[in-house]
Structures are given as structure tokens and as C-alpha cells.
Amino acid sequence: xxxxxxxxxxxxxxxxxxxxxxxxxxxxxxxxxxxxxxxxxxxxxxxxxxxxxxxxxxxxxxxxxxxxxxxxxxxxxxxxxxxxxxxxxxxxxxxxxxxxxxxxxxxxxxxxxxxxxxxxxxxxxxxxxxxxxxxxxxxxxxxxxxxxxxxxxxxxxxxxxxxxxxxxxxxxxxxxxxxxxxxxxxxxxxxxxxxxxxxxxxxxxxxxxxxxxxxxxxxxxxxxxxxxxxxxxxxxxxxxxxxxxxxxxxxxxxxxxxxxxxxxxxxxxxxxxxxxxxxxxxxxxxxxxxxxxxxxxxxxxxxxxxxxxxxxxxxxxxxxxxxxxxxxxxxxxxxxxxxxxxxxxxxxxxxxxxxxxxxxxxxxxxxxxxxxxxxxxxxxxxxxxxxxxxxxxxxxxxxxxxxxxxxxxxxxxxxxxxxxxxxxxxxxxxxxxxxxxxxxxxxxxxxxxxxxxxxxxxxxxxxxxxxxxxxxxxxxxxxxxxx
Numbered sequence: 001x002x003x004x005x006x007x008x009x010x011x012x013x014x015x016x017x018x019x020x021x022x023x024x025x026x027x028x029x030x031x032x033x034x035x036x037x038x039x040x041x042x043x044x045x046x047x048x049x050x051x052x053x054x055x056x057x058x059x060x061x062x063x064x065x066x067x068x069x070x071x072x073x074x075x076x077x078x079x080x081x082x083x084x085x086x087x088x089x090x091x092x093x094x095x096x097x098x099x100x101x102x103x104x105x106x107x108x109x110x111x112x113x114x115x116x117x118x119x120x121x122x123x124x125x126x127x128x129x130x131x132x133x134x135x136x137x138x139x140x141x142x143x144x145x146x147x148x149x150x151x152x153x154x155x156x157x158x159x160x161x162x163x164x165x166x167x168x169x170x171x172x173x174x175x176x177x178x179x180x181x182x183x184x185x186x187x188x189x190x191x192x193x194x195x196x197x198x199x200x201x202x203x204x205x206x207x208x209x210x211x212x213x214x215x216x217x218x219x220x221x222x223x224x225x226x227x228x229x230x231x232x233x234x235x236x237x238x239x240x241x242x243x244x245x246x247x248x249x250x251x252x253x254x255x256x257x258x259x260x261x262x263x264x265x266x267x268x269x270x271x272x273x274x275x276x277x278x279x280x281x282x283x284x285x286x287x288x289x290x291x292x293x294x295x296x297x298x299x300x301x302x303x304x305x306x307x308x309x310x311x312x313x314x315x316x317x318x319x320x321x322x323x324x325x326x327x328x329x330x331x332x333x334x335x336x337x338x339x340x341x342x343x344x345x346x347x348x349x350x351x352x353x354x355x356x357x358x359x360x361x362x363x364x365x366x367x368x369x370x371x372x373x374x375x376x377x378x379x380x381x382x383x384x385x386x387x388x389x390x391x392x393x394x395x396x397x398x399x400x401x402x403x404x405x406x407x408x409x410x411x412x413x414x415x416x417x418x419x420x421x422x423x424x425x426x427x428x429x430x431x432x433x434x435x436x437x438x439x440x441x442x443x444x445x446x447x448x449x450x451x452x453x454x455x456x457x458x459x460x461x462x463x464x465x466x467x468x469x470x471x472x473x474x475x476x477x478x479x480x481x482x483x
Contacts, residue, residue: 008176011197012038012156014466015177016205017163017239020050021139021452022435023205024146025459026466031153035200035467039155040179042162043234047143048207049436050452052232054274055134055142056121057456058449059101063109064120064132072128074098081450084125084301085409085443088252093441096416097450097457104456105132112145122387123448124260124281125301131449137274137330139452160184162191163239166202166246166431172422174202174246174430185234201430201466204420205459206239208408208436210256215240216405219254229405230259230269239437240411247422248431249413251439257446260305262404264315265340272340272399275331276318277448279397281305283324283389285368286401289317289354292361294368297380303445306403315400317354323393332397344396354398365391407446411439418462432466434458 013035016027023039024046031037045051060072078098082089108114115135122129134141147157162183167176176198180191209215210231216223229235244250259269261276280286281298286309288295295316296308309316325332335341344350347365351358368391371378375385382388412433413421420431435455442450 008197009194010038011199012036013198013200014038014203014463015040015196015198016203016463017177018048018205018207018435018437019046019147019157020048020205020207020435021142021146021455022437022459022462023203024143024150025456026203026205026432026434026463027150027155028146028153029460029463030203030467031150031155033464033467037155038196039150039157040161040163040177041157041159042183042238043185043232044159046147046157046159047139049231049235050139050455051143052269053139053452054269054277055136055138055452056123056131056449057101057105057108057453058123058126058130058447059105059132059453060098060128060130061102062105062130062132064116064118065130068120070120070129072130074101076127077101077130080125080127081442081447084303084445084447086445088255088443090440092416093414096461097441097454100457101453104453104460107456107460108142112142112149114142114145121278122282123277124299124305125447126449160191163206163242164193165242167195168246172429174198174428177202198430201432203462203466204239204243204412204431204433204437205435205462206437208235208411209237209240210235210405210408212236216256216408219410220256223256223405227405228262228264228267230262230273231405243412243420243431243433243437246428248428249421249423249425251410251413252443253408253410253439255409255442255444256405257302257407257409258306258403259406260302260309260401260403262402262406263340263399264402265400266338270340271331271334275328275335275341276399276401278328278331279324280318280320280399283327284318284320285391286316286318287356287361287364288312289356290314292351292356292358293364294380297382299382301445301447309401309403315402317398318401319350319391319396319398321391321393321396324389325397335399341397341399344398345394347391347396350396350398407451408436409439409442409444409446411437413440414438414458417465418458419465430466432462434462
């Protein structure tokens, strides 16, 4: 849509659409670069999926790795991401993430002042323990710190402000946005249409579309309404539609990730799922409750585990002993109180409770312990000489697991400068993007702990460049660096 000739309702230097980690990182950096910045958020509160995340960031060379003497490198991280993405990732974007991930963690701790748990975790598909987690075990404290920092710098956030479309000049240069102020998610078409000018640039940071049933089923017809999502209610494709409307490049929109730690007995992401992620998968096993047998490498990447659970055709059973459960006692306590996690004094009680063949289940656990005692790979290529623990300390804890839509790897195309690309692979002048609204970083499957890191890395890049020289150069630099 072309820029209107009439007067604008408001004007600023940089408009950031979305107030999650990507959007607020961009807003802070743009404001520090001297730009006047306005953040537009369609929900009544900031944060999006970042707010309700488990608060984990993966980064090689981070401060806790150094303290715990964990060996790692950006190259190893880069290779892990490509392997999980089945090499469908855009390598230059992955390289940026791998090389700037540790700096993103430092920024949240040293600049924003967000505290971390004193632990470093190895998530499925990673070759090293490189996951660090905010002390509140969610993204909430970091969102609060970002909002306080941005507003302390004089930035403005407008809530209940839904993006309708981008406005461009005749030469394809982005000049502003059309929004609906006072929009209500429950009343379609509510609010007042406003046009806001951006003198320097716009950053798209509206996140993914995991809760947009129509849009996601058009990309993957299997992801019907009955498939639950871990996302917040506002995780829809509004921003993506607006970008596609001005010719942005769609990248891998059908790559939609389901989280293997989803629990069908709770809504959304939930605390049982967090217990699965931080205790069951690292220290326990998964079994088919109909056969009593294991069926997957519990340390495999998310796609490996999800596909294996879906192949069963019914929820899997996650099992961990008391030693492994101590990795996340807060989630354990809540799960027991709500009945999503069950406690048993013996393996025999588990078999009886789930009507599993007792002898088969016992043989499954014995075979696991045998491979563990010998420190060898088991039948599922799980390296049991690399930190696995036995299931020998009662009580035992179980929960049901069934995948939920979690992350949309696809989005619009960007280059290493977070500049949006059109369908010819050329820069869309003055449009930048970061976070889950972009495609190409993760390929077919995202590794755990990489989304928040990606949001901060590319959000900071987008904010700096929207406010600075890259924004002005982009008009003359029509050809982006081909990825």
C-alpha cells in the first residue's frame, strides 16, 4: 500500500512492531543510537511468547560455561544448529547467531541486570551444555527489565495497537504503518485506524503464528485445531501477512515445530512440560505405555523426539527417578499438586498404574541400566557414557507427553544486517526484521534454547541498523548479500 498524501497521525524515527525479546532489543538499541522510537504491541501487555518462555538461552562461551569449565565453541554451536535444521538453514544467518550468542547473554546480565540460575544445561541435539536460564525460570523478568530500560531511555510503547499494513512510497521505500489503536483481540475490526510515519525504519518483530489455525494449516494441513499450542493467544500471522503484502520473501513457512515435551493434561506450555524439558529428557527415559518399551533417544533433537512420539499414535510416558527430579524441583512440586505428574515408590507400581506389561517394562529398564554401566551407546544411539543417570532412586515420577505446536521456523527473508528481502532477494528499503517473524535460521527444526538467543542477537542488529547508516544505505544497496 502506498504512503498516503494526507497528514500523518503520528511520526517517529523508528517503529518497532512487537514487544517480545526481538522487538524490545531492537527498540533499546535504536534508542541508544539516538533515534526516537515507538513500539507497537497488539496485546494489552508486553512480551508475547518471550514472556511465557522457560527463559533459557543457549550460547557457546557464556559466563556460566566458563565458570563450570564447559568446553564449547561458536563453530560447534553452528554445526549443531545446521544438523538439527537438516542443513536447510541459511548458513550466514546461523553464523551470525553462533558468533554473537554469548554477547547476547552478557547484554541481558550486564546491561539489563537480569540474574541467572547457577546451572548450565545440555538440551536435546546440543553437543555441549550451553543452556543458561533466567533465575525466574521464565522470560518475564527480562521483559520487565527491557521495558524499564527502554522507557527509561525515553521510548514509547503503545498497547492494543494492531498492525494492519505497511505503507511504502512509489519507489518501494517503507515510510510507515497503518494500525488499529484500541484494538481488542476478541472484537475483530475494533479500534481506530491510524497512520504512523517512520522517518528512518521499521522493525518487524511480531513473532510466530503457532496459534493462527488458518495460516498454520495452510502451511501444514496436519496441524488442525485439535493440535494444541504452547504459544500465547496473540501468536498469529498479522505481521507476516503485512510483510507479504508488500512483497517480502516467504521463507520455509511450512517448517513448524512441535515441542516433544508437551503435556496433554495441561493447557499451553505449562509446568509439567518444563519438568519434562529440565528433568525427564535429561535424566529419564520415555516408554510406550502400551508396550513398556523405549522407542527414542531422549537426547535427540526436537524433531527426532516429536516424530517418534507421533508415530506411537498416543501419548508417551516420561519417567525419571528422584535423583533426576531434583533438576527441577519447582516444576515437580507444582505438577504433583495439580496431578499432572504422578509419584510411585517402585517401577512395578508404574507398570500396574499404566497397565504396562510388567516383565517387558522391567527388561527395558534393565537393558538401559546395562548399557549405562558399560558406558556405551544404546540401541537408539544415545551416548550413555556422557552424563546419563540410572533410574534407581525412588520415588519415581511420571507424566504423559504429546507434542504441541511450539515454534514456526518460517517467516520473511532477511540478510545478516536484519534487512528484509523481497521475492527477488533484494533489500526492501527501511524494513528490518528479527526473531520468529523471520525464516532461515533454524531450517527444518530449531534446537532448544536458541529462540530467545536469536531474538536478542538479531533484534539488536535490527535496532542499530534501523536507526543508523545501514538504514540509509539500504536504499542504494538494492542487492542483498545472497545467503
